Amino acid sequence: MSHHVVPVSTYVKVFVTLIVLLILTVAVSYVDFGDVSEQMADGITAKTAVAVKVNGLNLLIALVIATAKAVVIVLFFMQLKYSSPLHRSFAISGVVFVAILFTITFADYVVRGEWDAFPMEAPAAVPVESEAD
Amino acid sequence: MTNETHHEHPPHLAHHFDDPQQQFDAASLGMWVFLTTEVMFFGGALFAYAVYRYSYPAAFIEGSLHLCQGAGMVLGFVNTLFLLCSSLTMVLAVHAAQTNQRERTFKMLMATIVLGTIFLGVKAYEYSVKFEHHLVPTAAFQLEEVLAEPKFVPEGTVDPRHVRIFMSFYFGMTGLHALHMLIGIPILGILAWRTRKGDYSSEYFTPVEMVGLYWHFVDIIWVFLYPLLYLIR
Numbered sequence A: 001m002s003h004h005v006v007p008v009s010t011y012v013k014v015f016v017t018l019i020v021l022l023i024l025t026v027a028v029s030y031v032d033f034g035d036v037s038e039q040m041a042d043g044i045t046a047k048t049a050v051a052v053k054v055n056g057l058n059l060l061i062a063l064v065i066a067t068a069k070a071v072v073i074v075l076f077f078m079q080l081k082y083s084s085p086l087h088r089s090f091a092i093s094g095v096v097f098v099a100i101l102f103t104i105t106f107a108d109y110v111v112r113g114e115w116d117a118f119p120m121e122a123p124a125a126v127p128v129e130s131e132a133d
Numbered sequence B: 001m002t003n004e005t006h007h008e009h010p011p012h013l014a015h016h017f018d019d020p021q022q023q024f025d026a027a028s029l030g031m032w033v034f035l036t037t038e039v040m041f042f043g044g045a046l047f048a049y050a051v052y053r054y055s056y057p058a059a060f061i062e063g064s065l066h067l068c069q070g071a072g073m074v075l076g077f078v079n080t081l082f083l084l085c086s087s088l089t090m091v092l093a094v095h096a097a098q099t100n101q102r103e104r105t106f107k108m109l110m111a112t113i114v115l116g117t118i119f120l121g122v123k124a125y126e127y128s129v130k131f132e133h134h135l136v137p138t139a140a141f142q143l144e145e146v147l148a149e150p151k152f153v154p155e156g157t158v159d160p161r162h163v164r165i166f167m168s169f170y171f172g173m174t175g176l177h178a179l180h181m182l183i184g185i186p187i188l189g190i191l192a193w194r195t196r197k198g199d200y201s202s203e204y205f206t207p208v209e210m211v212g213l214y215w216h217f218v219d220i221i222w223v224f225l226y227p228l229l230y231l232i233r
Helices: A010-027 A043-054 A059-076 A087-111 B020-055 B057-067 B072-098 B102-132 B160-197 B206-230
Strands: none
Touching: A010 A059, A010 B057, A010 B072, A010 B206, A043 B206, A059 B206, A087 B020, A087 B072, A087 B206, B020 B057, B020 B206, B057 B072, B057 B206, B072 B102, B072 B206, B102 B206, B160 B206
């Protein structure tokens, strides 16, 4: 096989990087990146406040670190760094398709109103049949 | 390349390929296409998770805290650690096959199997804990007092049905992931057995490398699942 042999030391370094990133992931999850406590007074704003917090900086940072781990695994453990551009385009195509899925479908969901049968303010009564919208 | 007789090509080279490198590339591209379909497979599930998390953020925080109550935090972290270690042993197995070290290849493959099995064992234990705490999203679902104090989820803003949806995602996605590992471990077993037999060498170790790609992919999925399920705060 013509693909070159990667030294074991490289793999070990990558592994150490992954462990460091894992510890970082956990540490960062404890840090509060958004202060929305003053908006907790009334119900509707509470939902928005929590949404902003959860879907805001904490999530972004967690995803960035996870992506960094994934990139490192793909480049070194899956040897994409040493592969031909053809291999790389095959690998990236998966990401491209998922990006299309997320973008277009999310664009639909964020502009809808209440699309679910279990809206936030509903009482915890009998489970309703969810109607396919 | 076109004047070879039947006896001149290496035994592992199939006749429809010109040379071993092309055969290896074909296998590799095929595996990457499969992994792309797997990315879409999990991508769909992750998208559904994203929509529900966007809609019911507090319930997802609550659910995540339930996952981490008691030993859950440590178990999730340790499981991720085991899986990353198994990725290392897997790549070392491929490296050993590449450098013609049969015994070492076997040992690394066995190490990967052991670590993968430990992961599944911990997962099974976590699932049993969920059963005990009535968190499985069946009719018996019951949301109990969260033991870890949530900092900003006040009383009554979380609908238990939404937390039940979170638990559905937890079981669905980690279950799917566990299924992938459950399939991968016997395949690794077959690889280990064939390594013992001497079927692989630095000339031909394609199956080892391809299963390695699969295993690393399964690890990447978990790398994303772990913060998305366990570390929502």
